[in-house]
Amino acid sequence: MSDDRYTVISADCHAGADLLDYKPYLAGRYHEEFDAWAASYVNPYEDLMADTADKNWNSERRLAELEQDGIVAEVVFPNTIPPFFPSGSLMAPAPTAEEFERRWAGLRAHNRWLADFCAAAPGRRAGVFQILLNDVEEAVEEIRWAVGAGLRGGLLLPGTPPGSGLPELYSSAYDPIWTVCEELGVPVNHHAGSASPPLGEEPAARAVFMVETTWFSHRALWHLIFGGAFRRHPGLKLVLTEQGSGWIPGVLDMLDYYHGRLVAAATKATTAESKFGAGLAASMGKGPSEVWRDNCFVGASFMRPHEVPLRDRIGLDKIMWGSDYPHDEGTYPYSREGLRIAYAGLSRAEIAAMVGGNAARVYGFDLDLLDPIAAKAGPTAQEIAEPLGEPPSDATSPVFARGGSVRVW
Numbered sequence: 001m002s003d004d005r006y007t008v009i010s011a012d013c014h015a016g017a018d019l020l021d022y023k024p025y026l027a028g029r030y031h032e033e034f035d036a037w038a039a040s041y042v043n044p045y046e047d048l049m050a051d052t053a054d055k056n057w058n059s060e061r062r063l064a065e066l067e068q069d070g071i072v073a074e075v076v077f078p079n080t081i082p083p084f085f086p087s088g089s090l091m092a093p094a095p096t097a098e099e100f101e102r103r104w105a106g107l108r109a110h111n112r113w114l115a116d117f118c119a120a121a122p123g124r125r126a127g128v129f130q131i132l133l134n135d136v137e138e139a140v141e142e143i144r145w146a147v148g149a150g151l152r153g154g155l156l157l158p159g160t161p162p163g164s165g166l167p168e169l170y171s172s173a174y175d176p177i178w179t180v181c182e183e184l185g186v187p188v189n190h191h192a193g194s195a196s197p198p199l200g201e202e203p204a205a206r207a208v209f210m211v212e213t214t215w216f217s218h219r220a221l222w223h224l225i226f227g228g229a230f231r232r233h234p235g236l237k238l239v240l241t242e243q244g245s246g247w248i249p250g251v252l253d254m255l256d257y258y259h260g261r262l263v264a265a266a267t268k269a270t271t272a273e274s275k276f277g278a279g280l281a282a283s284m285g286k287g288p289s290e291v292w293r294d295n296c297f298v299g300a301s302f303m304r305p306h307e308v309p310l311r312d313r314i315g316l317d318k319i320m321w322g323s324d325y326p327h328d329e330g331t332y333p334y335s336r337e338g339l340r341i342a343y344a345g346l347s348r349a350e351i352a353a354m355v356g357g358n359a360a361r362v363y364g365f366d367l368d369l370l371d372p373i374a375a376k377a378g379p380t381a382q383e384i385a386e387p388l389g390e391p392p393s394d395a396t397s398p399v400f401a402r403g404g405s406v407r408v409w
Helices: 019-025 028-040 051-056 061-067 098-118 136-148 172-184 203-226 250-266 273-277 280-284 288-297 308-315 333-343 348-363 365-375 381-385
Strands: 008-015 071-078 126-132 154-156 188-191 236-243 296-301 319-322
Touching: 008 061, 008 296, 008 319, 008 333, 008 348, 019 028, 019 098, 028 098, 028 348, 051 061, 051 236, 051 381, 061 203, 061 365, 071 098, 071 296, 098 126, 098 136, 126 136, 126 333, 154 172, 188 203, 188 280, 203 236, 203 250, 203 288, 203 333, 250 273, 250 308, 288 296, 296 348, 319 348, 333 348, 333 365, 333 381, 348 365, 348 381
Parallel strands: 008 071, 071 126, 126 154, 154 188, 188 236, 236 296, 296 319
Antiparallel strands: none
């Protein structure tokens, strides 16, 4: 933070290559098959077919629009369609055994494109690289490549929704992934939408998805806690992104309750709960709230006003604001207004931590590099201190929606 401006780092942005531009990053043996697949592929996303789709890959446009919006650096999650995928990889179901080879080649092409995209804006982008959980050895090898290629945004952890055929995230089968992430200081990111089971396309199914999708994403938290991943790997960092933040205190209270009850019951062989608690204390180590305190963070995209009063219970050092650029539910081009509606009236130190300082620490951004840029482009302290009266009439982000309240999950 400069003397009068905030250094804003968005902990939740999205990018990807235009479909045909992935080809140079795809292993040569897949080129002919890729040409045939791409020729018949119909993109299901209107925003990726619009004139503004190049926000995903046009580096100069992206830098200019983010700076206009007061943002000087970003954590970059995927957005477009990688080779051989039916949809965006974030939402795509786990591949079958027959699909795995080509899907894996497609994700590796995205990771290599992303390394170049981040290198085009040194110090301004932390790229989040992708793996599949179908082959743990391949995933570990890709993690090592990605770190060597300069992708500092960490790993995007896929979900294991019901019906995926994959071991649950609490399984020790994934220990090699946690080991290499701890060894190399790689944050493990779990983004909303990546763990929901397929529900179909009926209107009711779409409504159910909106209600349930964050709950399915939250499952990674208690799976890794109860599975003992943090006991075996105390340096592991987990980031939960675009899942809201107001649910965290209540869920931690619930997890602490079950943990305490099950551990206590494990010593009483005559109770039904003793069967559920057997071995839990030894396998998971610290309680859930302690794990959250020591190992976890939240990418609190466009943090809503009703979530802000919970910041101390969540952990002020845990919260990382995000704009969700270029999605229409994101705050662009009204990120300054989004910051005002959430943070006006807070201390400068609190705001500086949530809008940039915490993200710099988690993802390794160099504030000495970014502060001079923010001194010209960042929102002023005086500006953010002014409460927002009426939101912009054409704003589409939920941060401006009236009637928000703390969610159950």
